[in-house]
Amino acid sequence: MKNKELAAVLDSFADVLEIKGESPFRVNAYRRAARTIDDLAADIERIAEEDGLQKIQGVGKGLASSIEEFLATGTIRGYEDEKKTIPRKLLELLSVPGLGPKTIGLLWKELDVRSLSSLKRALRGKKVLDLPGIGPKKVENIQSGIRAYESRSGRLTLGAVLPIAESLLERMAGVEGVGRVDVAGSLRRSRETIGDIDILVTSRKAKAAIDAFTSAPGVNEVLAAGRTKASVRIEDAVQVDLRVVPEASYGAALLYFTGSKDHNVRMRGIAQSRGMKLNEYGLFKNDRRLAGKTEEAIFKRLGMAYIPPELREDRGEVEAALDGELPELVELGDIRGDLHCHSDYSDGVSTIEEMAQAAKASGYSYISMNDHSRSLGIAHGLTVERLERQMGEIDEVNARLRGVTVLKGTEVDILSDGSLDYPDDLLERLDIVVASVHSGFQQSRDKITGRILSAIRNPHVDIIGHPTGRLLGSRSAYDVDLDAVMEAAAETGTALELNAHYERLDLNDQNCRRAAELGVMIAISTDSHAEDQLWTMGLGVKTARRGWLGPENVLNTLSKSKLLRYLSNKPS
DNA sequence: GCCGTTTTCGGCCCGACTGTTTTCAGTCG
Numbered sequence: 141m142k143n144k145e146l147a148a149v150l151d152s153f154a155d156v157l158e159i160k161g162e163s164p165f166r167v168n169a170y171r172r173a174a175r176t177i178d179d180l181a182a183d184i185e186r187i188a189e190e191d192g193l194q195k196i197q198g199v200g201k202g203l204a205s206s207i208e209e210f211l212a213t214g215t216i217r218g219y220e221d222e223k224k225t226i227p228r229k230l231l232e233l234l235s236v237p238g239l240g241p242k243t244i245g246l247l248w249k250e251l252d253v254r255s256l257s258s259l260k261r262a263l264r265g266k267k268v269l270d271l272p273g274i275g276p277k278k279v280e281n282i283q284s285g286i287r288a289y290e291s292r293s294g295r296l297t298l299g300a301v302l303p304i305a306e307s308l309l310e311r312m313a314g315v316e317g318v319g320r321v322d323v324a325g326s327l328r329r330s331r332e333t334i335g336d337i338d339i340l341v342t343s344r345k346a347k348a349a350i351d352a353f354t355s356a357p358g359v360n361e362v363l364a365a366g367r368t369k370a371s372v373r374i375e376d377a378v379q380v381d382l383r384v385v386p387e388a389s390y391g392a393a394l395l396y397f398t399g400s401k402d403h404n405v406r407m408r409g410i411a412q413s414r415g416m417k418l419n420e421y422g423l424f425k426n427d428r429r430l431a432g433k434t435e436e437a438i439f440k441r442l443g444m445a446y447i448p449p450e451l452r453e454d455r456g457e458v459e460a461a462l463d464g465e466l467p468e469l470v471e472l473g474d475i476r477g478d479l480h481c482h483s484d485y486s487d488g489v490s491t492i493e494e495m496a497q498a499a500k501a502s503g504y505s506y507i508s509m510n511d512h513s514r515s516l517g518i519a520h521g522l523t524v525e526r527l528e529r530q531m532g533e534i535d536e537v538n539a540r541l542r543g544v545t546v547l548k549g550t551e552v553d554i555l556s557d558g559s560l561d562y563p564d565d566l567l568e569r570l571d572i573v574v575a576s577v578h579s580g581f582q583q584s585r586d587k588i589t590g591r592i593l594s595a596i597r598n599p600h601v602d603i604i605g606h607p608t609g610r611l612l613g614s615r616s617a618y619d620v621d622l623d624a625v626m627e628a629a630a631e632t633g634t635a636l637e638l639n640a641h642y643e644r645l646d647l648n649d650q651n652c653r654r655a656a657e658l659g660v661m662i663a664i665s666t667d668s669h670a671e672d673q674l675w676t677m678g679l680g681v682k683t684a685r686r687g688w689l690g691p692e693n694v695l696n697t698l699s700k701s702k703l704l705r706y707l708s709n710k711p712s
Numbered sequence: 713g714c715c716g717t718t719t720t721c722g723g724c725c726c727g728a729c730t731g732t733t734t735t736c737a738g739t740c741g
Contacts, residue, residue, distance in 0.1 A: 165724050169713035200714050238730095240739050273738075277731055325741090338741085364740095366729050371740090381741080383728095401741080408725070413717070419726075 142185060146210050147178035150203075153219045155231045158241040159248070160222070172198040175402065177207075179455065181650045185211055197454075227254030237363075237379075238285035246271060260286065284361070291376050295333035297612050298679055299642030302327075304374055305337050308356060312382070315352040317345035320390055324397035325381075328449045330682035332645045333612060336379040338397050346384040353382045389421040391434035396420035402454035403447075410442055410458065418442075450685040467690050470664075472681045474691040476699060477506035478674060480551065480574050480605060480637060480665030485530050486511035487519035490671040492530070492546060493537050498671035500544040506700045508547035508572040509534060510605075513561035515553050516578055522550075524566060531569070545700055547571040551605055556580040558591040560598060567600035571704065574637065574665075576605030577618065585619040592620060596628045602707050603663045603695070604629065606639040606646040613643070622651060626658045633710050635661040635695045638687075640680025641673075652687030662687075663695040 154170035176198050177184060187193060188211055193204040206216045226248070233244050233256065247253035250271055251262045262268050263279050305323050313321045318341050322328070325338030343349040350370045354362045363371040369383045385393040396404060396419070411418035416425045422432025423441055431437040439446045444461040448469060451457040460466045481495055482488030490498070492509055499507035509530065512521040522530065527550065534546045549572035553561040556579055560567065567573050575595040577588065595601050607625060608617035629636055636655055639646045644667070647655060652662055664680040666673060684694060691697040698706060 163713085166713050168724075172714085198714065202713055238739070242738055273732060273736095275732055278738095281730085336741090364729055369728060371729095397741080399741090405725075421727095 141183045142211065143177055143180055143183065146184055146207060147174045149210060149216060149219060150174035150177065150206075152231065153216065153222070155234055155241075156219070156222045156226060159226060159230060159234070159245050161241075161245055169198065169203070172402075173203050179453065179650070181654050229255035232256060233259060236282065236285045236289045238281045243274070243282075246274075256286070288361075288373065288376075294613065295335050296378055297333060297642045298327075298330065298645075299676075301334045301337060301378060304358070304378060304380070305339070308337070308339060308353075308380060311352065311356055312339060312341050312349065315343070315349055317348055318343045319387065322394060324394055325399060328398045329400065329452055330450050330679070330686060332642075332648060332683065334378075336381060339380065339382045340390070340394055340397055341382065341384055342387050342390050343384050349384050350382065353380075385420075387433065388429070389432040391436070391438055392418070392422045392432040393420045395435045395438060398449050398452060400453050403452040403458070406454050406458045407442075410444070410462070414442065416442075448685060450682055451688070453686075467688050469685040470681060470689050470691045470694050470697065472678055473503075474694070474697040475504070475664065475677060475681065477504040477508070477547075477696050477703070478502075478666050478668065478677065479508045479547075479549070479572055479603060479663045479696050480510045480639070481507055481668045481674075482511050482551075483509050483530075485509070485520075485522055485526065486516075488669040490669075492533055493541070494671045495668070496537055496541055496544055496546050498674050500541070502674050502677070504544060506545045506547055506703070508549040510549040510551040510572065510574045512578075513550055513552040515555060515561045521553070521561075524562065527562070527566070549574065551576055552601075553578055554591050554595045556583070556591070558594040560595060560601070564598070564600060567598070570600075571707065572603070573601050574603045574605040575601045577609055581609060581615075581618045583618070585621055588618050589621040589624055592625050593628050596625065596632055596634045599710055601634060602710070603635045603637050603665075605637045605665075606644050606667070607636050608646050608648075608651075610646055611643050612645065617646075622654075626655050626660050629655070630659045633661070633706075635663045638662050638664045638680050638684055640664055640666045640676045640678075640683070642676060642679055645679065645683050647687075649683050649686035652684055652689055656687065656689055656693040661695045662689060662693055665696070 150170050151174040154167045158167045176196060188208060193199055193207055210216050230248060233239055247262060251267060253259045253262050263283055268274060268279060305327055309321050312318055320342045322340050324340050327334050327337055341349055346367060350365055353370055354365050354372055358374045359372045360376055361373040371379060371381045373379050408418045411423060416423055422429040423438050431441040436446050445464055445466050447457050447461050478499060483492045483495055496507055512519040514521045514523050531548050534548050537546050548570045550570055551574045554575050554577050555561055592604060608620060610617040636647055638652055655662060664684055666676045668674050
């Protein structure tokens with residue numbers, strides 16, 4: 141699948157054109173296409189084979205032929221030619237906050253700035269102040285942007301960002317005059333990684349809200365502070381934007397700042413086609429505000445069903461909302477149990493009973509113990525004897541506890557030859573068998589795929605754990621043919637896991653959607669290694685919602701008896 | 713470069729903030 145590669149080339153093409161001062165609309169056309177292709181669930185090569193390139197939103201004749209060229213040759217001639225006309229390291233400067241294409245182009249042409257280091261040199265010199273539109277403050281801003289750029293770590297995981305967001309929401313809610321407080325942006329949409337945090341408030345005293353925000357604990361730097369918006373950097377890691385919005389336009393602002401950008405463009409288009417205008421202040425007809433206080437009212441006025449934030453990515457949700465065909469999405473309250481947890485038998489830190497109590501406190505009716513199998517020495521994988529002892533302890537705990545059942549399970553290794561780490565007669569005695577790859581990540585596509593397929597075909601395997609093995613920000617997915625895995629899973633009634641840990645979220649949203657379309661059941665599991673980690677189920681559910689899953693697509697929405705019946709029905 | 717209930721040309725989101733300006737350009741979201 142070359143989607144990501146192609147998207148990166150198109151985006152870089154846009155960068156080059158932008159620095160060269162090309163038409164912003166042409167630049168934007170490349171950017172839009174890059175984003176759409178990056179987001180596609182389907183393989184771009186397959187689309188090209190079926191002559192479908194121009195059916196992709198934002199891809200016309202010109203881009204289609206560029207894409208074909210890329211798929212055939214690995215690059216785009218026009219891009220390579222343009223790239224040669226600017227210094228190799230100039231593009232990197234676009235990532236410096238506060239520094240845009242115009243200024244970069246100016247600095248390059250006038251002062252021969254061609255890299256981060258020559259930029260720093262130029263900023264120390266005097267000549268830079270002679271350039272039009274550049275004064276001492278601007279120089280200082282760019283220097284601070286360079287420091288931020290050099291210390292930043294890219295997009296952050298939900299797990300890293302949520303605590304910061306929650307403490308800020310709490311602070312803002314306590315400020316005098318503040319009414320409503322919400323998080324917006326990609327965090328509200330629950331994207332798997334977050335670039336910055338957006339917070340929206342209503343307030344009778346805007347200045348007090350801005351002041352409380354810019355002086356919040358952890359703020360290293362105030363990037364901007366006006367009458368209605370402010371930006372700060374927290375703990376050198378994440379930028380947070382605050383907007384103070386009037387009550388009457390709060391819903392419009394929430395809609396606008398939740399995005400995504402592409403979703404907003406579609407929504408404004410719908411408004412336009414009805415002779416209305418939608419912006420962050422409301423939905424208007426001839427300057428008369430028709431709606432704006434709540435998101436719900438705006439959707440209603442546009443003749444659409446309410447679109448939950450997780451779906452707002454321009455992946456068909458706008459059309460579905462117009463046609464009244466949005467799916468009923470799974471909710472945290474639908475979840476009846478957790479099907480992948482560890483105890484202190486392997487690498488977890490809580491006892492079976494502690495995990496069971498935590499599950500009960502979460503309102504679950506079951507929780508499954510899936511400690512590692514014997515080959516995973518690093519995680520104290522269980523020998524056959526220790527697994528049998530654990531099964532005995534689970535019986536004891538179940539005899540003691542009311543209201544929650546501990547299921548007997550394992551996370552059995554799919555060994556590098558494709559066999560499983562326990563014999564079939566042992567697996568047969570367990571309620572839940574999760575089979576996962578923990579070794580041989582570098583194997584070829586055929587080999588890895590073959591291993592997972594043979595696990596799927598084992599009649600005792602119920603769920604494939606973290607099917608792609610990726611770790612956000614640190615390890616990319618192993619090279620597995622997910623189409624083949626999903627087809628086999630559908631055929632055999634094997635579920636695929638949506639591992640809810642914020643560094644995994646594996647399967648991701650798009651893959652969940654594709655799996656469900658093929659009739660594959662998804663198990664949303666936390667892979668908790670301690671009793672205080674069950675909360676990550678919420679992240680999994682949000683990711684599932686982003687994948688358009690309803691409760692009927694999720695294995696652990698089944699009651700205990702239905703679950704056990706489902707599991708015992710796998711054809712052998 | 714794309715697109716069309718404004719349909720093959722002429723638009724393409726637009727407002728807030730900052731800094732350098734004295735009426736505006738660049739950046740960002």
